[in-house]
Amino acid sequence: MIKVVKRDGTEEELIWEKIVVSVLKTGAPVNVARKIAYMTVGKIYMDGKDKVTAKELTGIILGFLRKENEEWYKNWIIYDRAVKKRETEKELQK
Template structure:
């Protein structure tokens, strides 16, 4: 069974646990913790028989787990996420 992620812009893509791992690594989490968080999130979605999940809900789940592991990684994720969103907004504005 595949799970679909509904992104903020409304587009859809397949849920890929490895993307969670990469994001957690960028926030400073070690590989074993990043993989554990990805597995927990995937297991929760499968357990609840979720077919679609919003990117926002997915982020909330990841951040809750990250915060339990390490406050610093949690803060790093938020800083990194804001920087990406700001850059996307600037790119969209420059294309108009």
């Protein structure tokens, strides 16, 4: 079982369905999202890792996504920036 080390240091099990959902948000079709999820998990296994940081995981996904379609890759970046901006604003309001 592969663990994902999140930005706050907590760990959770890597669930490939979460990768599928994230890739779908870019506009990619289901078959491509599943393909990227399987390739991502496969790469981590092939690298012999049992833990991966969220940043590393994102990098792997983005690499595969960019190879598939540049627009989907850009959509991920735009969405990710918007989410991080919202999180920062929430922290500042506390």
